[in-house]
Amino acid sequence: MNRSPVVLSLAAAAALMLPAAAPVAAPRVNIAKFDTLPQPLPLPYHAGNAKAEIAAARARAIKAHKRLLIDLGGNWCLDCRLLAGVMDLPQMKPFVAKHFEVVTVDVGRFDQNLDIPESYGIKGRLAGVPAVLIVDPKPNRLVNAGRETALADARSLTPQALADWIAGWVG
Template sequence: MRLLKPATLLALTLATPIVAAPAPKIAATSFAQLKTPLPLPYDEAANARAQIAAARARAKAGHKFLLVDLGGNWCLDCRILAGTMDLPALHSFLARHYEIVTVDVGRFDKNMDIAAHYGLDGHFGGGVPSVLIIDPRTDTLRNAGRTAALADARTLTPQALADWLAQWTR
């Protein structure tokens, strides 16, 4: 039997999703059923660091994960993700399990220090939206290597997006 080094074991533990809550059933079967126009979720004038700090404190107190959505209003996939997250069934589910912060990254020229803090650089290895699932107790990234999984949100169904977001709940 081969024993894992403590650092390897910790890395595997942090990257393993915690599946405690099943994904809600989403009535919308296509993005054509989302509200139009799609939302513009990223406040270009927001103080992202202050928003993250406040959300992290709420997440810690509420025993939730922190979900940081990095993107821009120019990005169709970002807007589709936001519109899907606004669907009533998914919105209430997310509110129970996450504190959510949207962070405008401009054209990959704003708030890049936030991405770098969690080990992301450049175009985040796949573009935007990049979704960071953070354990607020330790400020560690739970979905390392999978932050850009929703960068092609338009190719997924609303249910597939809900399923992906649900896999990281407590």
């Protein structure tokens, strides 16, 4: 089989982004390209009390035996909106709801709510957004340390690759 170097490098990059083993298969996303996502793309980030929203979601996650998914980003960010669009797909929405309590946190232009990632051990400026924190709520521990900005260039992936990445963090 003859594979181009681009395909191999994309495959290698995807392998580095995923956790070691995906215990739960992602739903099949029937959209091959982002330009076929329902339009307009969601605007998921809003002003609010991020700490209170995270605390409430964490309590729900503990009670429901789910993980907490904290999505840090901004409505100005195309990659953030693409991720939100994939998570809103009819194939993905029930899957995400079954396995995660999701909180979106507006980081503004990297000048708001930066104490949230810091509270999970992420020091300094975020390397990009969306920054997705997967948290085990019982000990309140970041599960995907070092991979929180893996989706910051979401537009370079396929919708299915985003779905696979999310599924890889199901606890």
